[in-house]
Amino acid sequence: MIRTMTEFDFIRRIAARFAALPANGFEGIGDDCAVLPVDDGEALLFTSDLLTEGVHFLRAATSARELGRKSLAVNLSDVAAMGGRPVATLLSLSLPTDAAGDWAEEFMQGYYESSERFGVALVGGDTTRSESGIVIDVTAIGRADAARIKRRSDARAGDTVFVAGELGASGAGLRDILAGRYDTPLAAVHRNPQPQVAEGLWLGAKPEVHAMMDLSDGLASDIRHILERSHCGAVLDTERIPCAAGADTRLAACGGEDYKLLLTADSAHAERLATDFLKEFGEPLYPVGYITAGSELVWHENGRPVEPHWQGFLHF
C-alpha cells in the first residue's frame, strides 16, 4: 500500500514503543512479514494489508472479482518478498449494505480464484456491516526455510541491486483511473497485480541473494527501507530503471503497487543469477545499481550524480 510520511512515522513510533514488550519468539515490525521460527529449521511468516474504499480503490473503477484477487495478491507478495510460500489467509470484510449481496459474492469469487491459483487455504476472518465504505483486511501466513529467509537488513556493500520486472505500469494505470479512464490496459494492470510467488521462492533459495522486499510504494521510496535496515547506501542509475510500456522513469521510480521484487545480490554471482532467472521465468532481473558502504541514496544518470525532481513520493 502506498504510504505517506505520516504513516511511516506513526508505524516507526509504534514499533519503537512496543519493542519494550516480550517478543515471544517473533521477529516483528521492520520487514515485509513478521517471522516466527517453529520446528526443524522452519519459520512462519505473517503479514496484513488493508484495502479501504476511496483510498485504495474506487468501486466504480474495479470489479469486485478483481478486488478479491488483488486483496489476496498484495499479501502474497509480502510473503514472496521474504522467500516464503504462502499457505493460508484470514479475511476480514466490513461491507456496507449495498455491497453485501452480489458484490460480496463476486469478491469471494475473485478471492477464491487467487487462493486456488496459489494453493492458499482460507482459515478464518470476520465479516461485519459497514456504515460507510468497504474495508478489506487480509492476514497472510507463509512458511519458509528459516535459514533462507530474505530480510531488508541483509544488503552488503558491493551488492548489485535488482528489480524483478518492469516498473511503472501500475502507477500509470492509477493515473488513468484517477482521470476517469477505467478501461485502459494500464488500468487493468493496476487492478490485477501479480505477486511474484514463484520468483520469491526461487530467489529465496539462492544464498547469493541478500536483501529482498516487494515494491509497493515505488523503488525510490522502498529502497530506503533496505538502506536504513542494512545501514548502507546505494547508487542507482535512473536510465537503468526498467520502464513498463506506457510508463516513464518518474512513474517507474515513484509509482506504487508494482509488486515486483526488489533485491540485492552478491555482485560476483549477479550475472549468473540474472541469466538463470531469465531461463527460469522468461524475464530478466534488471540491475539498477549497487549498494555502497555509505548511508546515502545517490541517483546517477549516465554515470553522473543527479537529483531527480521526482525524489520522494509521488502524489496524484
Add this chain to the structure above:
Amino acid sequence: MIRTMTEFDFIRRIAARFAALPANGFEGIGDDCAVLPVDDGEALLFTSDLLTEGVHFLRAATSARELGRKSLAVNLSDVAAMGGRPVATLLSLSLPTDAAGDWAEEFMQGYYESSERFGVALVGGDTTRSESGIVIDVTAIGRADAARIKRRSDARAGDTVFVAGELGASGAGLRDILAGRYDTPLAAVHRNPQPQVAEGLWLGAKPEVHAMMDLSDGLASDIRHILERSHCGAVLDTERIPCAAGADTRLAACGGEDYKLLLTADSAHAERLATDFLKEFGEPLYPVGYITAGSELVWHENGRPVEPHWQGFLHF
C-alpha cells in the same frame, strides 16, 4: 462481534466453498480460532476480529484508549476460548483524518496497556487513511498444547454446560449507550471487556472440559455453535442463567459481548471442577444445563420446557 443471520449464512457458504482448497495443515473455519499444529505437540491459533465505527462502536460513546484495549481484548478472548495463550497480534487501522492524530495516539496507548497486561507482542499490521469511518482489524496468534485444545465440536451427551461468569452486563451497557447514557457503570462494562485468558488456560489444561468457546453473540445464540459442531442437543435452564447486576434474563441470554467462556464438562467431574475454579479465580463456574444426545436446544424453566419469547437474536 454480534452477527446477523445473513452474516452466519455468508460465512457458512464461504467455509463450504473454500473447503475444496488444500488445508496446508490447518484446521480452519468453525472454531474461535484456526489451528496449525507445529512442533513437539504444540499448535498455533489464529483469529481475526473487526471493529467498525457506527456498527461496533460510536466515537462519542467510547474513549480511544478504551477502544484500543477492547480491540485486543475481543481477540484474546477467542484464543482463551480454545485454551491457548495469546502471544502476538497484527493490528490494521483505517483512520479518517480527524482520528489520525491524538485519537490514534490514545488508541495505541490502550492497545499497549492490554498488550503489556497479557504479555502479547505487536508483530505487524497496516495503517491507512480512511475516507469514512474508523475500522480496526486485529489478528491474534496464540500457542497451545495441541492435545489440550478445546473445540466447539467436543461436547458429549451428559456434559454439564457452564458459563464462566455473570452475563448480560455488556448488553445492558450497550442498551444504555444506544439510549445516549454513556456514563453508566454498565456502559463502562460494555466498553471494557475482560478476556478470560487465565481462566481459558486453566480450563484448557483440564481433560474433563470438553467443548469451549467464548460468548460474543450471547448464550442463546452461541450455544447453537457447540450443538451444531458436536452433533448434539442441550437442555438449558432459564432460571440458572447467572444475570449480572443490572441485567435481566433476556439480556443475559441474548445480549452480546460478555466475552465469558462457555464450556461443557464431564458431569462426573463437574462439581469438583466448579469448586476448583472458584478457589482459583474467586468466582464460580455457573452450571446452566446439560448436553443431550438429541439435536435440539430445549429451554426449561423450573423443570418444565418453555419457549422463551427472546429466542434467537436480540436487536436493539
